[in-house]
Amino acid sequence: MTNPTRKSILLLLLLVFLGACSGGLAENESPVDPAQLAIGKRVYESNCATCHGAQGEGQPDWKYPVNGVYPAPPHNSKGHTWHHPDAQLLEIIAKGGGLPNSAMPAYADILTPDEVVAVLDYIKTFWGRQEREFQAQVTRQRSGE
Ligand code: HEC
Incomplete structure (x- = not known):
């Protein structure tokens, strides 16, 4: 094998490695098993969506209590x-x-x-990549990792 070929193979391996490190996930793509997400979606839609919204948008004016009761907050990136x-x-x-x-x-x-x-896994699909990464880090810190 000539040297330049070996170099380009090494470069390719490095790129594949870096790609694997970044997770290779698209915006909003979940690292969770689809079967698990299907369960989460069913649970969410039959128990939570009435208050928190089908896409996690929450109730209007959720920051302001009505008669002392707060409306449901969004679960998407805006909450x-x-x-x-x-x-x-x-x-x-x-x-x-x-x-x-x-x-x-x-x-x-x-x-x-x-x-x-x-x-909870399903709720995370409402977040963008930045929110997901931030929350994963907060979770790791809290569990002392
Ligand atoms: C009757 C309306 C209602 C339903 C149904 C409901 N929630 Fe909530 N939820 C609220 C309200 C109001 C709050 C904010 C008040 C509080 O935290 O005490 C809240 C807060 C939350 C929070 C904390 C949010 C945060 O940003 O800290 C989570 C998580 C949550 N709900 C998840 C769920 C899940 C999951 C379901 C379904 C299994 C669900 N909720 C069903 C009204 C509801």
Whole structure:
């Protein structure tokens, strides 16, 4: 093998390696198994979409309480769900909202723990790549990795 060929093979390998490191995911593409996402979508659409919106858009004027009760916040990139680590989001879904008079129901008796994880995986498909990467990092920091 001549030297230039070897060099270009090495360069190609390097590019493939770098591509693998960046995850190679398109905007909004989920690294999660499609079967898991299908479960999450079903759970979301039958339990959460009425309040949080079919695409996670939330209720109008969600930052302003009506008679002391906050409307449902968005789960898309415009909300703040992606600011929080997995553990906190899973706990809110299982135990209900933390605000006084929260309209957010507790799902621990309605969904299985696997369904709670699946619905969170589905919510993550509403985020762009930046939000997803930020939230993955917050989750790693919180779990002490
Ligand atoms: C009856 C309306 C309603 C339904 C149904 C509902 N939520 Fe909520 N949810 C809320 C409200 C209101 C809040 C904000 C108040 C709070 O956190 O106490 C909230 C907050 C949340 C949060 C925290 C968001 C954040 O940015 O911190 C998560 C996560 C969440 N909901 C997930 C779900 C999931 C998953 C479902 C379905 C399994 C669901 N919700 C169903 C009303 C609802």
